[in-house]
Every structure is written in C-alpha cells, then in structure tokens.
Amino acid sequence: MSGIAAPDGHVTIGILALQGAFDAHARMLSRFGVTTTLVRKPEQLDAVDGLVIPGGESTTFLKHLERAGFFDALQAFVHAKPTFGTCAGTILLADEVVGPAQRSLQALDVTVERNAYGRQNDSRVLQAETLLPGGPLEMVYIRAPRILRTGDCVEVLAQREGSPTLVRQGHLLAATFHPELSDDTRVHQLFVDAVRTAVR
Ligand code: GLN
Numbered sequence: 001m002s003g004i005a006a007p008d009g010h011v012t013i014g015i016l017a018l019q020g021a022f023d024a025h026a027r028m029l030s031r032f033g034v035t036t037t038l039v040r041k042p043e044q045l046d047a048v049d050g051l052v053i054p055g056g057e058s059t060t061f062l063k064h065l066e067r068a069g070f071f072d073a074l075q076a077f078v079h080a081k082p083t084f085g086t087c088a089g090t091i092l093l094a095d096e097v098v099g100p101a102q103r104s105l106q107a108l109d110v111t112v113e114r115n116a117y118g119r120q121n122d123s124r125v126l127q128a129e130t131l132l133p134g135g136p137l138e139m140v141y142i143r144a145p146r147i148l149r150t151g152d153c154v155e156v157l158a159q160r161e162g163s164p165t166l167v168r169q170g171h172l173l174a175a176t177f178h179p180e181l182s183d184d185t186r187v188h189q190l191f192v193d194a195v196r197t198a199v200r
Pocket residue numbers: 054055056057058059086087088089091114115142143144145
C-alpha cells in the first residue's frame with residue numbers, strides 16, 4: 001500500500017500509464033518479483049518506490065500531465081526517487097529538449113533531440129556492447145531521440161553512432177531504446193536493483 005519498504009525488502013514500482021508502451025514494462029517487471037502499479041493519477045506516486053516512464057509520444061504525455069497538478073507531482077517524484085525513462089520517458093526526464101523545444105521535467109542533465117535518427121517512422125533493432133556485464137545487448141529503437149549532450153554527473157552505459165543511448169545519473173536511469181521489448185532483462189534488472197537499494 002505504501003512506499004515504505006516492507007520488512008522483506010519488497011518494492012512497488014509504478015509505471016506511468018497515461019499512454020504509450022506501459023504493458024510491456026509491466027510484463028518485464030513481473031519477472032523480478034516486484035509489485036507493479038499502473039500510475040494514472042498523481043496521488044498514486046505516493047505509493048510507489050520507483051517509477052518507469054515508458055515510451056510513447058512525449059507531447060501526448062505532456063498534454064495528460066497538464067491535468068490536476070500531475071506535472072508538478074511527477075517533477076517532485078523524479079527529482080527524489082528512482083525513475084527509469086525509456087524513449088519518450090527519456091525526453092520527459094531531460095533538462096533540455098530540442099527538435100522542437102518542449103517542456104520537460106528537467107531532472108536528467110542531458111539535451112535530447114526528438115526523432116533524431118531519420119524519418120518519423122524510423123525503427124531499428126541493433127546489437128551493441130554496453131558497460132553491463134553479459135555481452136552485446138539488443139536495442140529496439142522506435143522513432144528514437146538522440147542524446148546530444150550529457151552533464152558531468154551522467155554516466156554513459158551504451159552508445160549508438162557515438163551518442164549515448166543508456167545513461168545513469170544517481171537515481172535516474174534512461175534509455176533512448178525500448179529494453180522492455182527485448183527478452184534481455186539486464187536493463188530492468190539494473191533499475192530494480194536501484195529501487196531495492198534506495199528503499200533499504
Ligand atoms: N518520438 C517520440 C517522441 O518524440 C518518442 C518515441 C518513443 O517513445 N518510442 O516523444
């Protein structure tokens with residue numbers, strides 16, 4: 001019920017479910033024995049230990065977030081608690097968005113360009129080495145943003161064509177691809193571990 005850690009260290013992870021690819025994140029997280037909650041109202045943020053902001057369309061997310069103080073509640077959450085953004089989620093977390101400029105939560109010290117890899121419908125599955133142990137990682141890109149700049153406190157865990165695609169900054173993790181659409185659990189494992197550490 002609450003965001004306070006259960007005695008056994010059990011954690012509850014919210015998935016922002018205003019639109020976009022939240023189901024696949026729920027399926028992926030169910031493999032780790034954590035409780036997941038689909039977050040559709042700002043007050044639900046009080047009851048989760050960590051949050052996934054999924055892919056989708058960042059402009060549509062922003063429209064939904066304009067309702068009833070949701071943007072402010074989300075901004076406070078992502079500045080304080082473990083949050084994992086994928087694709088549009090990364091755009092929302094960024095300090096600065098270009099192509100075109102739009103409002104963001106300004107939590108992650110990066111500049112991102114939307115739809116930066118070509119045509120609006122550009123999608124691609126690539127394999128690349130990352131700093132995660134276990135060999136190359138499959139990365140599903142769907143109208144992906146490109147991270148143009150990272151601040152000093154941002155750790156780059158993977159890249160595509162010289163641009164960061166998986167980054168970590170303290171309690172924040174962000175991917176410009178969709179790890180929830182691959183069978184590989186390593187990226188979600190990293191986030192679940194961060195949430196478990198944070199509640200301990
Ligand atoms: N192109 C989308 C945006 O700008 C992001 C795409 C995605 O999340 N797969 O918000």
